[in-house]
Amino acid sequence: xxxxxxxxxxxxxxxxxxxxxxxxxxxxxxxxxxxxxxxxxxxxxxxxxxxxxxxxxxxxxxxxxxxxxxxxxxxxxxxxxxxxxxxxxxxxxxxxxxxxxxxxxxxxxxxxxxxxxxxxxxxxxxxxxxxxxxxxxxxxxxxxxxxxxxxxxxxxxxxxxxxxxxxxxxxxxxxxxxxxxxxxxxxxxxxxxxxxxxxxxxxxxxxxxxxxxxxxxxxxxxxxxxxxxxxxxxxxxxxxxxxxxxxxxxxxxxxxxxxxxxxxxxxxxxxxxxxxxxxxxxxxxxxxxxxxxxxxxxxxxxxxxxxxxxxxxxxxxxxxxxxxxxxxxxxxxxxxxxxxxxxxxxxxxxxxxxxxxxxxxxxxxxxxxxxxxxxxxxxxxxxxxxxxxxxxxxxxxxxxxxxxxxxxxxxxxxxxxxxxxxxxxxxxxxxxxxxxxxxxxxxxxxxx
Amino acid sequence: xxxxxxxxxxxxxxxxxxxxxxxxxxxxxxxxxxxxxxxxxxxxxxxxxxxxxxxxxxxxxxxxxxxxxxxxxxxxxxxxxxxxxxxxxxxxxxxxxxxxxxxxxxx
Numbered sequence: 001x002x003x004x005x006x007x008x009x010x011x012x013x014x015x016x017x018x019x020x021x022x023x024x025x026x027x028x029x030x031x032x033x034x035x036x037x038x039x040x041x042x043x044x045x046x047x048x049x050x051x052x053x054x055x056x057x058x059x060x061x062x063x064x065x066x067x068x069x070x071x072x073x074x075x076x077x078x079x080x081x082x083x084x085x086x087x088x089x090x091x092x093x094x095x096x097x098x099x100x101x102x103x104x105x106x107x108x109x110x111x112x113x114x115x116x117x118x119x120x121x122x123x124x125x126x127x128x129x130x131x132x133x134x135x136x137x138x139x140x141x142x143x144x145x146x147x148x149x150x151x152x153x154x155x156x157x158x159x160x161x162x163x164x165x166x167x168x169x170x171x172x173x174x175x176x177x178x179x180x181x182x183x184x185x186x187x188x189x190x191x192x193x194x195x196x197x198x199x200x201x202x203x204x205x206x207x208x209x210x211x212x213x214x215x216x217x218x219x220x221x222x223x224x225x226x227x228x229x230x231x232x233x234x235x236x237x238x239x240x241x242x243x244x245x246x247x248x249x250x251x252x253x254x255x256x257x258x259x260x261x262x263x264x265x266x267x268x269x270x271x272x273x274x275x276x277x278x279x280x281x282x283x284x285x286x287x288x289x290x291x292x293x294x295x296x297x298x299x300x301x302x303x304x305x306x307x308x309x310x311x312x313x314x315x316x317x318x319x320x321x322x323x324x325x326x327x328x329x330x331x332x333x334x335x336x337x338x339x340x341x342x343x344x345x346x347x348x349x350x351x352x353x354x355x356x357x358x359x360x361x362x363x364x365x366x367x368x369x370x371x372x373x374x375x376x377x378x379x380x381x382x383x384x385x386x387x388x389x390x391x392x393x394x395x396x397x398x399x400x401x402x403x404x405x406x407x408x409x410x411x412x413x414x415x416x417x418x419x420x421x422x423x424x425x426x427x428x429x430x431x432x433x434x435x436x437x438x439x440x441x442x443x444x445x446x447x448x
Numbered sequence: 449x450x451x452x453x454x455x456x457x458x459x460x461x462x463x464x465x466x467x468x469x470x471x472x473x474x475x476x477x478x479x480x481x482x483x484x485x486x487x488x489x490x491x492x493x494x495x496x497x498x499x500x501x502x503x504x505x506x507x508x509x510x511x512x513x514x515x516x517x518x519x520x521x522x523x524x525x526x527x528x529x530x531x532x533x534x535x536x537x538x539x540x541x542x543x544x545x546x547x548x549x550x551x552x553x554x555x
Contacts, residue, residue, distance in 0.1 A: 043467075044530055212462070218477075219460055255460060255475065258514050262473030264464030266520045268509050284513045297513065318533070355533035364541040366534065368526050371500040391533040430530045433467065 003032035004181045006174050006198060007231040007245065010038040010068050011205030013045055013087075017067040019206070023229035024072035026245040028079035032233075035177040036076055038068050039170050039203045040087035046167055047312025047429040049090035050122065050142035058098070060091030061164070069099070069162075077108040077161055084152055084173050088164035090142065092117055095164050096448035114160035116151030118443040119144050119167040121309065121436075131309070131436040138315030138430050145309040145436060148274030149195075150186065151443040152176025158445070167310075169273045171199025174232070182236050192276040193300025194240060198232045200271070200278070201242055201260050201295070205229055208242060208260040209291075210250030223249025243292045252291045261285070261295075270301070272308075274438070277301040306435040318428035319400035320391040321407035322359075324420045326384060333415040334358050334386040335377065340414055341390050344406055349399055352392055359387035387420075393428050400425060456547035458554070459485060463543035468531075470498075470524035470539045472546050475516035482515040484554040489546075494519050497545055501526065519546070 007027050009020030020036065027034040040062040053060025062068075065087040076083050088095050092115040103109050121128055121143040128143060144167035153176050155163045163176070178184060178195040186192065201208050209230040214221040221227070228248020233241045244252050261280060265271050269281040279299040286294045325334040338356050345354045355370075357363035360383045362376035390407050392400055404423040411421060458481055461474040474489060476482050495506045504522030511518060525539045526532040536542075 215460070218456070255477075258475050258516060259460065259462040259473065261514070262464075262471075262511070262516065262518050263462055264466060264471060265473070265518060266466070266469070266471055266507075268511060268518055281509075281511065282513060283511075316531070320533075357535055359535070364534075364536045365545050367500045367502070368533070369500075375500070389535060391535075393527070393531060393533045428530065431467075 002181060002236050004035070004178060004234045005030050005032055005231055006035045006037065006177055006202065006234070007229055008037055008039065008202035008205045009072065009229055010040060011203060011207060012042060013040045013062050013064065015205055017064060018071060019229050020068060021071045022248050023231070023245040024075040024081065026231065027081050028075055033181045034079065034081040036072065036081050036083050037173040038083070038085040038087055039173060039205070040065065040068070040085060041089060041167060043310060043431050044312070044429050046090055046144050046310070047142040047431065050312060053090045058094045061089045061095035062087035065095055066098070074108065077111055082156060082161055082163065082177065084163040084165070084176060086165045086168050086170070086173060088115060088166050090120065090166065092164040092166050093446060093448065099162065100448050111161040112159050113162045113164065113448040114155035114158070115446045115448065116155060116163060116165040116168060116443060117446060118151070118441060119147045121145060127440055131434055131440065132311060133432055133434050136311060136313055136432055138313030140311055141314045141429070142312035143309060145307045145441050146274055147307065147441060147443050148172050149175035149179055151445050153179045155445045156180035169275070170203040171196045171273055172275055174199030174202055175275050178234060189276055189300030189302060191238065191300070193278040194238055194298045196273055196276050196278045197280070197295060197298045198234060198240060201257065202230050202232055204260065204263065206250060207263065208256055209244040209252050210256055213256050213259060219255065221251055225249065240295045241288060241292050242295065252293050254285045254287050254293055257285050257293045257295065272304050274303065274307055276303045305438065307438050307441055309434045309436050311432045311434065313430040313432060314427070315395050316393050316428040316430060317395065317397045317400050318391070318393050318426050319404050320389060320424045321404045322387055322389045322420070322422050323407065323410050323414070323418045324385065324387040325415065325418055327417065330386045331361065331380060331383050333417060334388050336415045337388050337410055337418060340410065341407060345403065348406060349403060352394060355391045357389040359389055360385055363389065397425070451553040452550040453553045455489065455549045455551055456544070459547065461543040461547055463540055465525055465528060465538045468523055468525045468528040470521040470542055471518060472543050473516055473518045474546060475514060479515045481554050482512065485517060486510060488551040489517055489549070493549060493551070494521070494546060497549055498524055498542070
């Protein structure tokens with residue numbers, strides 16, 4: 001009976017490129033069909049990638065794509081482990097051309113590189129006009145539809161060693177290999193839901209194997225600094241276990257798996273993807289042995305008739321400035337600095353409401369009106385180290401620059417002993433979602 | 449009055465974001481505490497601990513097989529990762545806003 005092992009080597013664009021090496025080595029030593037995927041896209045990433053492509057036609061794939069591929073490429077090609085990634089981002093074919101060039105003349109010059117495209121509707125004219133929201137806040141820089149696993153299946157069926165995709169849905173990166181390896185039909189909803197659960201559990205990489213989990217004293221994770229990439233092992237009869245690469249830190253427990261199973265899920269009975277409507281409501285987890293957890297009870301229902309798309313929008317800027325106060329009276333001095341900035345902002349930019357945090361008193365849970373901070377100030381004890389943070393999101397870049405410099409002027413004009421000013425201003429790309437009939441989007445496989 | 453306990457000592461949680469919608473899944477450490485979680489970790493209490501965010505609708509989904517509750521809170525992220533001026537634009541840390549709740553102790 002076929003056994004399939006799928007490993008995930010990255011859970012987002014800025015994940016650790018050196019983590020996948022132990023994963024590739026582990027997979028290479030396993031019997032059965034093996035696949036490795038990298039998940040490198042988030043809501044904003046495509047808009048950023050599209051801007052890079054506009055500036056340079058041979059750019060626009062995930063910036064660190066090759067940092068992820070290079071450490072594992074030879075191991076995977078030598079062991080017959082296909083690599084699948086959505087790191088093609090806004091320009092999978094440019095990534096494919098670079099990879100082809102890199103492989104030329106070497107041991108793996110004949111490797112088959114496939115691109116899965118069709119998700120990018122930026123230049124689709126009529127289609128766009130018909131389905132895009134009527135009012136959008138900003139300049140449209142990217143339009144991508146979350147597409148499913150069909151293109152990946154097609155590419156793997158045709159013998160691809162590396163599959164570079166644009167915006168396929170994250171779990172489809174596992175659905176594709178599982179459909180290919182087991183010959184599961186696209187409308188075998190329970191099987192596709194199972195495959196989607198595998199993809200969903202793996203797509204944030206170490207978040208299922210001990211990353212983003214540790215809480216000393218309550219939830220211990222061994223050797224977190226060396227946390228290992230996860231591997232799902234799937235049998236043709238639908239049995240699934242989640243484990244991790246040998247010789248790494250971290251842990252796979254019922255708790256780590258449960259947290260990730262519900263991660264970013266709304267209604268657990270109806271998690272919508274391009275491939276299926278996944279039903280997690282009856283899911284169970286069971287620790288089989290250390291670092292191995294079995295999942296069962298995943299059900300599937302027909303996939304949605306429409307696909308979700310995201311429009312990337314340009315026009316806003318994100319501005320932040322910070323200054324710290326420490327020692328005796330740190331809080332009263334920081335609070336005075338806050339009052340000064342509120343008055344200055346009312347004079348320089350009366351149309352804007354600054355967001356102000358006092359880090360050390362209230363910041364992460366704070367709100368746009370500062371109500372949370374106000375409540376915390378009322379019962380704050382005597383913090384000895386408080387960092388004021390002021391921030392804005394607005395379209396007027398020059399005004400924001402002025403306001404950040406004004407915050408820095410607390411050095412000479414503010415309360416005593418303020419130090420450590422940092423300013424940060426970056427483009428704040430927005431997104432808006434839309435829905436489009438799946439018949440309006442055609443996925444294609446291209447070979448390089 | 450019952451004794452109050454800190455939810456963090458009885459449950460673990462992870463937050464996720466989609467646009468301006470926050471989701472937080474909360475799981476009892478001890479499966480025997482699931483019924484207590486269902487009884488005490490109500491939509492009203494969760495809405496209360498995020499009220500300063502001027503949140504919208506809060507939905508709660510029960511997951512008895514996993515010993516957990518999944519909360520979906522609309523309009524909780526001040527615009528979300530692409531629009532919020534906040535320090536944690538994703539709202540990743542808000543799992544601990546829920547875990548900071550004090551609830552009547554389980555019997």
